[in-house]
Amino acid sequence: MAAFPFEIAATDGAARTGVLKTARGDIRTPAFMPVGTAATVKALTVDQVASTGADIILGNTYHLMLRPGAERVSRLGGLHRFMRWEKPILTDSGGFQVMSLSNIAKVTEEAVTFASHIDGSRHVLSPERSVEIQADLLGSDIVMQLDECVAWPAEEGRAAEALRLSARWGARCKAAFGEREHQALFGIQQGSTIEALRRESAERLVEIGFDGYAIGGLAVGEGHEAMCEVLDYAPGLLPADRPRYLMGVGKPIDLVEAVARGVDMFDCVLPTRSGRHGQAWTWNGPINLKNARFAEDDTPLDETSSCPASRTYSKAYLHHLVKAEEILGQVLLSWHNIAHFQALTTAMRTAIAEGRFEAFRRDFRSAQRTG
Secondary structure, three states, X not given: OOOOOEEEEEEEOOEEEEEEEEOOEEEEEOEEEEEEOOOOOOOOOHHHHHHOOOOOEEEEHHHHHHOOOHHHHHHOOOHHHHHOOOOOEEEEOOHHHHHHHOOOEEEOOOOEEEEOOOXXXXXXXXXXXXXXXXXXXXXXXXEEOOOOOOOOOOOHHHHHHHHHHHHHHHHHHHHHHXXXXXXXXXXXXXXXXXXXXXXXXXXXXXXXXXXXXXEOOOOOOOOHHHHHHHHOOOHHHOOOXXXXXXXXXXXXXXXXXXXXXXXXXXXXXXXXXXXXXXXXXXXXXXXXXXXXXXXXXXXXXXXXXOOHHHHOOEHHHHHHHHHOOOHHHHHHHHHHHHHHHXXXXXXXXXXXXXXXXXXXXXXXXXXXXXX
């Protein structure tokens, strides 16, 4: 039996809407998780994040184990208390950042050894240590298995090696995690863009048995169309009664197309990263507030939004803040973007429940092309 009940309320084609019930609150799906890399969703308070309707956020094991240190967070009461976020937290395993950010990384059957990108100090991250950091020290609600993610494009032999190592590490994570009533463990499907490998990975993960399943190894350079081709089959290889989480995705159109193919959960740094660089996401696509055409535009970003940053401030004011490099501009645009992504998932949940998701998807794509 899974740690957290997952109740699917309605389906429309492959799209699903439901609720993942955790000890710290319900997660409505489809769900977008704002990324709180270093115990903060960049530029925002937890109250601002909660006000957007986010049910869950993501924390980063790699960054937190290096600074301020997982043991220190534990001594201070765990990640929820440390950052004042009372709702659920999912933590990634740290594997992706080890491969992409560390100065030197060596992968063996036992663990990955790496040098910190901060000070060069040496660290060892094994499946057991990853689970210990996430579940015991940080106290996350959803723990991710340690996996090896290979860059795209990947040769079939290399992708096969990575998925098989990830499966063996997944089994070790499951053994270290044990049975827990108030925490869940998710496995991660790998296999690059090769269907046979995705199938093998899914079969290995299902045999181990996890509370939920993630689709990893996408949004790593393959592009939207190639990603969608993988999503045409990858979610369907995973158990239908457990949540499916597409890691590190993505743009709003990516979310809509992934939901159409049966994905339930997402995370991405895009909303806050865009906000820090003057970009706002709207129902007609992204706009660049640095552009001079907004200098005297007195209209808000979204007058229908419940977010103050979206409905209260004019594009002209936001343009001024961005051009003047004022911190408030980064705050307001990050807040708006997170709110927009939450509004998108809310709209998708409603459309699925009302049996009109395909119409929503068609209209959304049309609006994006004309934005």
